[in-house]
Amino acid sequence: MFVPKSMIAVLAVFPFICASMGDAQKMSAEEPTSGLIAGGPAKTLRLWYDEPAPDNDDGWVNRSIPMGNGYMGVNVFGGTTSERIQITENSLYDSTEGRGLRHGGLNNFAEVYIDFGHNNISNYERELNLNEGVSHVRYQQDGVEYSREYFTSYPDKVMAIRLTASKPGALSFTLRPTIPFWGTGKSGMGVANEDTITLSGVMDYYGVKYEGQLKVIPTGGTMKVGAWRSQRHALGTITVSDADSAVILVAVGTNYQISPEVFLTSENADKLSSFPHPHDKVTRYLNDAAAKSYEQLLANHQADYKKLFGRVSLDLGATQPSVCTDELVDAYPDGESSRYLEELAFQFGRYMLICSSRAGTLPPHLQGIWNVYSDPPWASQYLHDTNVQMAYAPAFCANLPELFESYVGFFKAFVPRQRQYATQYITEFNPSQLDSGGDNGWSGPFWTNPYTVTGKSPVAGFGTGSWIAQMFWDYYDYTRDPSLLADKVYPVMYDQANFVSRFVKDVDGVLLADPSSSPEQKLRNTVGTTFDQQMFYENHHNTLTAAQILGRSDSRLPTLKNQLQLLDPIQIGKSGHIKEFRQEQYYGEIGDPTHRHASMLLGLYPGQLINDATPAWLDAAKVSLTKRTNQTNIGWARAERIAMWARVHDGEEAYSFYESLLGENYLHNLFNDHRGGPLFQADANYGATAGVAEMLLQSQDHVVAPLTAMPEAWPEGSYRGLLARGNFEVSAQWSGGHASQLEVLSTSGGNLDLRYPNVTQAVIKTSEGQAVDFALKGSDQVSIKTTKGQTYVFTDIPVCIPVIAPTNLQLNEEAGTDQIQFFWTGSANATSYKLYRAVGNAPDYELIAAEISGTDFAYQAPDLKTVDQVTFKVTAVRADGRESDQGSIVIWLL
Numbered sequence: 001m002f003v004p005k006s007m008i009a010v011l012a013v014f015p016f017i018c019a020s021m022g023d024a025q026k027m028s029a030e031e032p033t034s035g036l037i038a039g040g041p042a043k044t045l046r047l048w049y050d051e052p053a054p055d056n057d058d059g060w061v062n063r064s065i066p067m068g069n070g071y072m073g074v075n076v077f078g079g080t081t082s083e084r085i086q087i088t089e090n091s092l093y094d095s096t097e098g099r100g101l102r103h104g105g106l107n108n109f110a111e112v113y114i115d116f117g118h119n120n121i122s123n124y125e126r127e128l129n130l131n132e133g134v135s136h137v138r139y140q141q142d143g144v145e146y147s148r149e150y151f152t153s154y155p156d157k158v159m160a161i162r163l164t165a166s167k168p169g170a171l172s173f174t175l176r177p178t179i180p181f182w183g184t185g186k187s188g189m190g191v192a193n194e195d196t197i198t199l200s201g202v203m204d205y206y207g208v209k210y211e212g213q214l215k216v217i218p219t220g221g222t223m224k225v226g227a228w229r230s231q232r233h234a235l236g237t238i239t240v241s242d243a244d245s246a247v248i249l250v251a252v253g254t255n256y257q258i259s260p261e262v263f264l265t266s267e268n269a270d271k272l273s274s275f276p277h278p279h280d281k282v283t284r285y286l287n288d289a290a291a292k293s294y295e296q297l298l299a300n301h302q303a304d305y306k307k308l309f310g311r312v313s314l315d316l317g318a319t320q321p322s323v324c325t326d327e328l329v330d331a332y333p334d335g336e337s338s339r340y341l342e343e344l345a346f347q348f349g350r351y352m353l354i355c356s357s358r359a360g361t362l363p364p365h366l367q368g369i370w371n372v373y374s375d376p377p378w379a380s381q382y383l384h385d386t387n388v389q390m391a392y393a394p395a396f397c398a399n400l401p402e403l404f405e406s407y408v409g410f411f412k413a414f415v416p417r418q419r420q421y422a423t424q425y426i427t428e429f430n431p432s433q434l435d436s437g438g439d440n441g442w443s444g445p446f447w448t449n450p451y452t453v454t455g456k457s458p459v460a461g462f463g464t465g466s467w468i469a470q471m472f473w474d475y476y477d478y479t480r481d482p483s484l485l486a487d488k489v490y491p492v493m494y495d496q497a498n499f500v501s502r503f504v505k506d507v508d509g510v511l512l513a514d515p516s517s518s519p520e521q522k523l524r525n526t527v528g529t530t531f532d533q534q535m536f537y538e539n540h541h542n543t544l545t546a547a548q549i550l551g552r553s554d555s556r557l558p559t560l561k562n563q564l565q566l567l568d569p570i571q572i573g574k575s576g577h578i579k580e581f582r583q584e585q586y587y588g589e590i591g592d593p594t595h596r597h598a599s600m601l602l603g604l605y606p607g608q609l610i611n612d613a614t615p616a617w618l619d620a621a622k623v624s625l626t627k628r629t630n631q632t633n634i635g636w637a638r639a640e641r642i643a644m645w646a647r648v649h650d651g652e653e654a655y656s657f658y659e660s661l662l663g664e665n666y667l668h669n670l671f672n673d674h675r676g677g678p679l680f681q682a683d684a685n686y687g688a689t690a691g692v693a694e695m696l697l698q699s700q701d702h703v704v705a706p707l708t709a710m711p712e713a714w715p716e717g718s719y720r721g722l723l724a725r726g727n728f729e730v731s732a733q734w735s736g737g738h739a740s741q742l743e744v745l746s747t748s749g750g751n752l753d754l755r756y757p758n759v760t761q762a763v764i765k766t767s768e769g770q771a772v773d774f775a776l777k778g779s780d781q782v783s784i785k786t787t788k789g790q791t792y793v794f795t796d797i798p799v800c801i802p803v804i805a806p807t808n809l810q811l812n813e814e815a816g817t818d819q820i821q822f823f824w825t826g827s828a829n830a831t832s833y834k835l836y837r838a839v840g841n842a843p844d845y846e847l848i849a850a851e852i853s854g855t856d857f858a859y860q861a862p863d864l865k866t867v868d869q870v871t872f873k874v875t876a877v878r879a880d881g882r883e884s885d886q887g888s889i890v891i892w893l894l
């Protein structure tokens with residue numbers, strides 16, 4: 001088994017050793033640097049509409065404005081006769097017995113109406129301002145300008161609404177919250193008392209006690225409580241008359257706690273029995289918030305929100321559109337303001353993660369933190385065969401790593417149950433490896449919800465667990481906090497590797513998963529799917545790297561080291577592709593060849609196994625991606641393909657998937673429609689952001705590579721603050737498709753390897769204009785020993801005209817000889833060609849001929865008789881010695 005070079009490189013990162021680097025060079029400091037790339041999102045990023053969202057389910061999914069603070073999700077409709085605010089609390093869960101698309105699960109917490117009776121309005125506008133983290137409704141009625149401002153605050157745990165009127169005493173309304181789906185396993189009441197309405201009740205199945213409190217704080221006017229009848233029950237109301245302005249505060253909660261007890265208790269009705277009623281907690285949230293002024297609450301919220309949101313900006317040259325967001329979406333991709341929607345959607349994914357994933361609250365599920373139904377799609381579960389991982393995909397690259405804390409807390413609560421499963425499965429599948437003391441690690445779950453975590457599923461192999469562990473590794477690798485690694489990351493990875501090390505079985509000298517399934521594919525419970533093998537390999541590898549960094553000597557580490565080389569993660573098939581199943585020979589023989597899941601490519605993305613240091617695997621990944629690619633209309637699958645195409649350096653293909661996603665899956669409020677219906681899934685929103693980030697910056701082989709997959713549609717632009725592995729904050733500015741300035745802030749110190757065409761000829765200085773020592777690797781990579789807190793600025797990078805790759809490589813075998821005749825279509829700007837081969841599953845090529853001046857070559861190799869399959873590749877070389885990035889490949893079979 002080959003050890004991928006990249007993996008050796010990763011192991012060698014601590015301490016940094018790079019023998020192939022050239023002599024250190026020193027640049028002179030005579031020229032001042034041209035200043036830092038503009039910070040902060042300069043243009044206003046907003047979703048806006050000139051009418052309210054229709055008051056129905058279609059209006060919710062297509063047009064309502066989503067907000068959230070981890071504790072609650074809200075969807076604001078913006079009505080004027082009656083405002084509707086729908087509230088989601090992620091633990092209000094019902095039975096999900098039975099399977100299927102619509103089968104219980106998360107329930108709608110509350111529908112809050114604010115009746116104004118304004119039916120004769122003009123100049124209506126509602127918006128969500130992403131820069132500010134607030135939303136507004138504004139209009140005129142009878143010569144009075146009415147406005148409302150909404151925000152959901154993580155630090156103060158409330159939603160706040162401020163209602164104002166331009167004329168004193170002109171504000172009157174009735175606050176009328178309701179309990180949706182009352183009577184279907186859910187009971188409750190709404191009581192108005194002075195300035196507060198309390199909704200409280202029980203959802204029977206898990207015994208969820210819920211409470212919501214809404215407090216009205218008017219300025220001027222009068223206030224009185226009342227009641228109205230909804231369905232079979234009476235609910236309290238508060239009517240404000242003739243006020244100047246008012247603030248409404250909303251807090252919600254349940255008796256749910258993110259705790260192992262919930263998952264370890266088998267009786268559903270007992271899971272929450274030891275936890276207190278949420279009344280005191282919700283009362284405290286509300287009273288604490290009410291003790292502060294609206295301005296103070298807003299300032300707290302914006303300090304928290306902007307610290308996260310403002311870290312990253314992206315400018316693709318868009319101008320502020322004159323049309324509403326729904327028109328912008330409808331006009332895409334042909335509309336004049338396409339770039340604006342592309343910038344907006346990138347930042348909207350970051351916004352949604354900030355709303356739905358905060359420390360101490362439940363992580364984002366299939367719909368993030370937004371649900372209007374009693375039976376949301378797939379019960380709003382957490383699915384670990386792609387969807388949860390996609391939710392967190394932008395957390396690291398788009399510089400929101402602390403948002404992963406929400407999942408860390410959830411994982412901690414459910415993992416004790418997964419430890420029990422681990423012992424059960426080792427007993428069942430590989431009893432000779434069982435640790436009698438019960439130390440068998442934890443096994444990967446498929447689906448979970450806040451109450452239950454499942455064991456094995458035939459739908460996906462145990463690779464789901466190693467994929468979870470990979471998120472933890474990324475959490476460290478992007479932030480480089482050693483105490484985080486020791487306390488939160490390493491134990492998760494090590495215990496997962498412990499399980500895997502006991503689970504895999506020796507099959508003809510390699511260690512394979514048995515049983516094994518490639519997520520959602522037709523063939524189930526087979527042996528050694530690429531999904532499982534790649535995930536296992538990556539986690540074994542990362543665990544060993546982490547142990548080395550921490551100086552650990554835990555008992556399973558020697559086993560992991562021995563096993564690593566036997567996990568055989570990549571098999572190249574006869575189509576030159578990466579196999580999904582070991583039994584498959586040609587692409588698509590087994591399973592659905594157009595399947596939405598591209599699980600055999602997870603080592604390409606989001607994994608690190610297939611990268612620039614494994615060029616033969618990268619080419620094989622491209623074959624698989626090309627064959628798998630264009631059929632899917634599934635939102636998250638399109639988002640994943642943006643990133644996968646970016647990883648094989650194809651900006652045009654990556655962009656085409658961003659285009660199809662925005663053009664065909666994005667709804668008017670930018671919610672992603674999974675596959676028509678519309679059927680909202682938040683994963684593609686998060687995934688699109690991550691995919692675009694991969695186009696702009698990559699670091700999977702621990703080389704910081706900005707602007708890796710740039711499409712022609714984005715000739716000019718800049719970004720600021722994306723995160724690369726090693727905790728490097730990267731900013732870039734480009735024009736004519738070429739980087740004019742790159743900046744790297746070294747947040748943790750350490751070695752910076754940076755790759756960009758011709759970067760070795762750039763002027764490299766600190767942001768203060770000081771000279772920088774750096775070493776060279778070829779013409780396109782530099783290495784700098786960085787100082788913590790220092791920013792490194794790269795300017796005057798000579799434009800690199802790419803070498804056009806040859807195409808259409810073909811071969812002929814002379815019968816009865818061991819000679820192969822190659823011929824290809826030449827490149828317009830090459831003077832010679834290079835021919836390479838990769839034997840079998842080798843990750844890298846061997847050079848077999850250089851300086852070939854024509855477009856054919858006769859190759860003779862006696863060892864070909866001993867191998868089954870070889871990938872041959874031809875590249876073009878220009879007079880200046882530069883070689884084409886891409887080449888043409890052909891497969892030779894015995």
Ligand code: FUC
Pocket residue numbers: 366378383387520596597634636681
């Ligand atoms: C996985 C995906 C589906 C869908 C579902 C909720 O099963 O394969 O496309 O996203 O989760």
